[in-house]
Amino acid sequence: MSEQDAEREEFLRVARRAKEAAAQLAPLPRAAKDAALHAIADALVEAAPRIVKANEGDVERAREAGTSEYMIDRLSLSVARIEAIAAAVRQVATLPDPVGETVRGSVLPNGLELRQIRVPLGVVGIIYEGRPNVTVDAAALCLKSGNVAMLRGSSSAFESNTALVAIMQDALRGTAVPAEAVQLVPGTSRESVKHLMRARGLVDVLIPRGGASLINSVVQESTVPVIETGVGNCAVYVDAAADLDMAVDILVNAKTQRPSVCNAAETVLVHAGIADAFVPRALEALRAKGVTVHGDERVRSYGDDVVPATEDDYRAEYLSLDIAARVVDSLEDAVAHIRAYGSGHTEAIVTTSQPAAKRFVALVDSAAVMVNASTRFTDGEEFGFGAEIGISTQKLHARGPMGLPELTSTKYVVTGDGHTRG
Structure with a gap:
């Protein structure tokens, strides 16, 4: 034999x-x-x-x-x-x-x-x-x-x-x-x-x-x-109506609290209406944590140390201190980006606008959607399920933790x- x-x-x-x-x-x-x-x-x-x-x-x-x-x-x-x-x-x-x-x-x-x-x-x-x-x-x-x-x-x-x-x-x-x-x-x-x-x-x-x-x-x-x-290419969208202090805290937590896990944020999308106020603060906060930002042309205009983002960056599950960044013109553009590049795991919106939050929740097709909370909460223990067997991103039998x-x-x-x- x-x-x-x-x-x-x-x-x-x-x-x-x-x-x-x-x-x-x-x-x-x-x-x-x-x-x-x-x-x-x-x-x-x-x-x-x-x-x-x-x-x-x-x-x-x-x-x-x-x-x-x-x-x-x-x-x-x-x-x-x-x-x-x-x-x-x-x-x-x-x-x-x-x-x-x-x-x-x-x-x-x-x-x-x-x-x-x-x-x-x-x-x-x-x-x-x-x-x-x-x-x-x-x-x-x-x-x-x-x-x-x-x-x-x-x-x-x-x-x-x-x-x-x-x-x-x-x-x-x-x-x-x-x-x-x-x-x-x-x-x-x-x-x-x-x-x-x-x-x-x-x-x-x-x-x-x-x-x-x-x-x-x-x-x-x-x-x-x-x-x-599924893999966790999770996105944080910072809306035009976001509380900027809250947005910085959520972004930093979602990316750096434990970067090697599937519910860590891998992408940040920022509404153009608040980009001037938010992006410099976000870059500074991420830089302080050792995060390398891979950004589009608009993000790069706010920081010389921002690495040019590629299509692969927007699809990446880094599992490291890296994050892809893009400035978008609307909530709908943010959703379109998530649908094009995301993995259907977890997305978050930071906003003080209830209509924006409801629209984001309705349009995003992911296993979990966070409103004013870190993506890191998509977890069986955090949801009160005990230790999870995994986070399903498919639509048959089970979805989510x-x-x-x-x-x-x-x-x-x-x-x-x-x-x-x-």
Whole structure:
């Protein structure tokens, strides 16, 4: 047997165990799942030094490979970060269990009782890049919603993910939840990703989290149904009626609070009516934070250090201290720019005009629209969902931060009293 064949056989063994575990997990009551989540959280805190040691190996290799410091930050784990991850798991345990919830129901004219209830998806495959916190977040949300998590992180975080999954599985062995409810896809080769994408019948749905190339690859090549999470080319539009102090604060927060994440702002659009008053202040504030501004001709007229913007800049998800900037003549022009270049993730408007805010909300076709708030709030935890599985930018099944309800499907339960159809 070739190495490739052996890897595939090992994957199939893991996937079959996952499918069996899904059948055991689905009917478990909330108390059993919550107890398992608390056991996982306790185990993570107790094993924090072991996790940090495994993570140090990943970080060292990433630095040797020339990985940017922003991506190193996403990869890195510390005791404090592990404690925060464990706290997020405990928060998920406090959330309502969506399984069994009645979405709608009625009594039909013929007397049949009809209920549509939430049920687990089954085996959920998650393909993601170098963020080991996703390993735990995804496992916790899948478990709470009655799903088995099949996790395929990037090879750059392999040691971290291996340690995290082993710790979670050990914790589950003392609970009613099967240890196989959390699985790490075996192998680090590209073939192992393809095995997961082609496991139709064993894996019920795939959720990719990462850059555009990863997401596009999964969407185009997978035979398993995909919930598409999108890249975050998020824009902040500063309207003619904006409060300038508020606008500067929101822009700086949206760009610099954590630039390496998908809900960070990558574009700022400024109404021409306030450009003279706002753009110099914005450039100064961004400059103080080390941000490089890539601007159009009108933006460049306000600062010699502004880099000429290209079409690629307006489409870019920088994930760094860079931002694209443009002066627009109207709210409609801002919306047209967002529709042409945006990724459908999150856009923000800063304005004191209620009509402008309502029009922007109505015209912008994105998963989340912020009015006088930073794009950084598009987040499952910030929305009160607990740790999210991802932020969906598609329009089928789920859109926006995916919490527990978005990890369920539904089925109809019809109750009669000897009813037959004539």
